[in-house]
Amino acid sequence: MQRRNVLGLALVLLAPSSAVFAQAGLAERRAIAAYRQDKWPPIEAAIRKATGFEVPIDVEWDQLTIPGDASHYADDEYYGKTIFHPLVAALSSITADQMGRDALKAKLQRIHVRFDEKTAPASNYQNGLSFANGVLDINWRPFSNTADVADRTKALTQIMEKNL
Secondary structure (H helix, E strand, O other): OHHHHHHHHHHHHHOOOOOOOOOOOHHHHHHHHHHHHHOHHHHHHHHHHHHOOOOOEEEOHHHHOOOOOHHHOOOOOOOHHHHHHHHHHHHHHHOOOHHHHHHHHHHOOEEEEEOOOOOOOOOOHHHHEEEEOOEEEEEOOOOOOOOOHHHHHHHHHHHHHHHO
């Protein structure tokens, strides 16, 4: 079992991801690799369960790494409350009925998660979202305003409802 975990971690570390971790140091690369191996699979499953279909999810892991924060990546508040919980909640709200499920399946082709420090909003969350050409783009800073789960969920729900 331990050998399997080490091999899985090695595969995650070696996995290509658009200029993987260009700015991240070794601590950040290790921490994000561990997150991707241990925490990401159930989150990805929750997103897919909420959508009701196999939507591609592109996470720009290299952009979500913030130097000096590696020890916090595994905390649920770091990525969970600031990005992934609101996403799952918004998708679940949209797909609460057949009309929403059909609309989402017809229009959503991909989910793209990233953090661009120059353009990500501090709290006006709708400004960090776009839904165009089938792509839901989320540009939010990890580990900021962690109590704003409802506000983030509302912003996501509104942009999807507007575009579905």
